[in-house]
Amino acid sequence: MANPSPDHADSAAKAHVKAQVEFALLDRLHLEDDSPYAWQSLEFHPQLDRELSIDDSDLDWTDAAIEAGATRFFQTLDRLWDQTNVDLTEEASPLTRLHQRFGDRVPTDLLTTILDRAAALTGKVERSGQAAIAQLVSCVDGSIVGWSSDDWRTIARPYALAMRDQSARSTVSEDVAWDDLSKIERAKLSLEITLAALEELQCDDTSIGD
Template sequence: MINNINNSNTFNSSPSQVELDFLATLLEPADATYPWNPADQESEAYFNELEQQFLGDDLWQEDELNKRSQDFYSQLDNLWSTHHVDSASKSHNLKQILMASLQEAFVVVPQGWLNTIAQNAAEMFSSQQPIGEQLVRCVQDMLPSWGADDLLVLARPYAYAMRSGEPQCPKAMITKLGNREWTSLSEVEQAKVSLAISYYALNELNSFQSES
């Protein structure tokens, strides 16, 4: 029993690791101790020295920072330019393919007329405008005497077909014209054919997008 008590006293009298660490901290030289009170004059000198060490690193020199900044923004410009060129090239190729497709499908319609529809359709395809307005915008440049509301009335069957998924056959309208020259068509007939071609063009763009 006495031995147990002695052993217990011996154990309790041994300093713990926490106490040893605390004692070592107290015995450290004053200049190696962190300045816990920022109001002390010695604290200001301590922090100034740290700041000079931080600024003395080559990474934070003004010339080095300027160089790294210029390199960074140069890389961003290169990435943006590459993306812009790729997008422009893709858009140009898409228009060319669509123009060729329209010229093959509607040989009786003037090429300039078809090219304008193809260009407008490619520009309107990614817009958030209603389908009817997209169809009207595709042909409005060639039909300046027509109001947008009147063209919307003619475009309704095609707009409904695109929304519902019920297919229309634009080429059938061309077939009905027979061998008549484009210039011999009335303005109403030209407007109807133009809207039918616009419907065909937007569907072609949908097909191109699903294949890519």
């Protein structure tokens, strides 16, 4: 009997080693994962069906049963809401409250600018005289193109009086969009927002102190 050639013997050895490596790899994977999938796919799907099985015979799918279940569900939601309901107005930030009052009438960046400047006055707000006018102007100066500080001081006088008497009221129509307002109307509305911002900040400080 002829001896196998060296090349044939080498190929057979390599095939044997490869088979051993593959078997070892499969065995290692099987040991690391006890789940039937994917090496035991015939067992996997029946097991999954058993775990997720629902007995339809126990369910009532009539319209009346569905409607009754929906009613109970929404009643539960209403009860939970009543138990957790809070005063959103009290918890809202000054910016949020300003936005609720003026957000649909003026640009948001104007509200933010006025509030930021008003916040810088917290604790030292003047409520009458030239100092009050100057503080009002400091909150709105530069917000309207072409208006000087002198223009602002002139129109801010009645608002400074309103600060002292706490009798501010809107003089600008709420039905007119910001872009359709005249410069004077925009200035008046900006000053109204400033008074509101100072009021909101004062209320916020008071609530924190309480």
